[in-house]
Amino acid sequence: MIETSFFQEYVLLLTGVLIALTILVATYRAGIGPGVFNRVVAVNVIGTKTVVLLVVIGYFFERPYFFDLSLLYALLNFIGTLIFAKYLERGEIWSR
């Protein structure tokens, strides 16, 4: 079985590094993706992965304030994606 100190030191570190690598690969799609829709999809994926990365960082460094940051970032990412989709669909943000 696995020791708690091993989990605290290595498993959380490996998880954070792997999530950061997936963010890097998604950044490649955001850079080259043809058209604005592929870029918006890649930025949405980066935002939802950053939420989990903030939770893992909060357990790795034992700072409980990172969870508040994570909740706030989830809200901002959702609102940003919805507004961007609405703007791409209608050509305007304000609707009467």
Next chain:
Amino acid sequence: MVEIIGILVAIVTIFIALGVFFMITGVIGLIRFPDFYTRLHATGKCDTLGEILIIAGLLIYHVFIYSPGADITVQLVPVKLLFLIIFILLTNPVGTHALMKAGYTTGVKPWKVGNERM
């Protein structure tokens, strides 16, 4: 007692490993698939499942293993993680649906067999 904690840590590690596997699979789909719709199909489900698995594993870790002490900000962390799970489960499919509806309305062509990759 020590063996029970070891088994619980192993369960948490399995949860986190499954979540990271699903997230890596979604990103490979984002890179390799030929089309806007197929890329949304890959990332919309894999990301939701992977993130929920990782946060659920850390929730089990906090409730059963982690010793919080008397600090109220640390004791409130599982509630925040539960809110985060519910929020991701509600909002991530809504965002995917909004993006796909925007792409379909403005006329993004789907990929067919024989076309070149977009």
